[in-house]
Amino acid sequence: MTFDLTYDDVLAAAEVVGAHLPVTPLQAHPLLDQALGRPVLVKHENVQPTGAFKVRGGVHLSATLTDAERRHGLVTCSTGNHAQSVAYGARLAGVRATIVMPASAPAAKRDAVAALGAEVVLVGASLGEAGEHARALAAETGAAFVCPTDPRIVLGHATAYLELFGQAPALDALFVPIGSGTGAAGACLARDALAPGCRVIGVQSSAAPAGWHSWRTGLIEAAPATTRAAGLATTTGYPRTQAILRARLDDFVLVDDDAIDEAARLLATCAHTLAEGAGAASLAGAIATGVEGAVAVVCTGANASADEIARLAGSVAAA
Structure with missing residues (x-):
């Protein structure tokens, strides 16, 4: 698109x-x-x-995933609300999701993402550092990286x-x-x-x-x-x-x-x-x-x- x-x-x-x-x-x-x-x-x-x-974005994403995204799952980075959005959408679509969050992300938001069934990975002190790791993780695993501005x-x-x-x-x-x-x-x-x-x-x-x-x-x-x-x-x-x-x-x-x-x-x-x-x-x-x-x-x-x-x-x- x-x-x-x-x-x-x-x-x-x-x-x-x-x-x-x-x-x-x-x-x-x-x-x-x-x-x-x-x-x-x-x-x-x-x-x-x-x-x-932001849940609106995850819901729309869930209905527009490609076959490859459904097979290999999703990876994204976020301080919280985008993370919950992608986790919510992934659960709707029945696909795996890994969310990379900076260590500074509020605990309540980390817990909410995990409760939606996504894997939470804490990396870095900033969203920028978390984003670098998320892109590398997607490349390594074959998962699709979901840019927050997809x-x-x-x-x-x-x-x-x-x-x-x-x-x-x-x-x-x-x-x-x-x-x-x-x-x-x-x-x-x-x-x-x-x-x-x-x-x-x-x-x-x-x-x-x-x-x-x-x-x-x-x-x-x-x-x-x-x-x-x-x-x-x-x-x-x-x-x-x-x-x-x-x-x-x-x-x-x-x-x-x-x-x-x-x-x-x-x-x-x-x-x-x-x-x-x-x-x-x-x-x-x-x-x-x-x-x-x-x-x-x-x-x-x-x-x-x-x-x-x-x-x-x-x-x-x-x-």
Whole structure:
């Protein structure tokens, strides 16, 4: 499959994903509106069976595997939610999956991947090091390496935004967190067809800015990832998604980890929602930019680590 993705491809992916996953809610929360001083809608991808939007990519992947992929199994690398997505999809398809995760990946996410039946291999201190090992392992065993930006994954993720723009077709701005950029790329694909007047704005942690640098310079840049938000801890831009983001993303902002933690506190106290760091980042971006009008943010995941929950509990108690 090439990476020349179309809206028709997104519609086809939606038929596959919709057969396995329910539509997630897009909701207003009056207390959150009051805290922000302006209205914002929250797309609750945190209610997916793996706790994150990325399961959509795994479901779509499971239905589009080649015969060779089914025979030899899958290998991928991830800090957590992509790992669960591929493990979930592999279980649906009845194929083997090995997930290489950096040692820094939260224990809860490692355990969740293993519970889905995948083999977990811990290698390296960063996602980049885990990725190198995963590619080498795939070459050694004959398994297929599933890049986090595989076109089938991007199309699965785009189905979240197909839903969102169907639920709220008159949005002025949509904030989407960016790690590898698959969600934001999918958002742009759906937006162009359904809501061309809506600005799609990417949000990344300033402590893991490789995607932001890549988008700004037009080159594939690397940067250290020291963010506390595991889902945003990518060390490089990704060529496939950057090609879409450079052409279609309206803006890209950085927020610091403290701002992400504060957004997670607001989601917990004002929207009854547990969000991991990546899941709170889009709200942090909306707060930082002060964009008004009809605005939506995506709570992409609820798989908070023990450290994130402890920080959240402390901030709520202090508030």
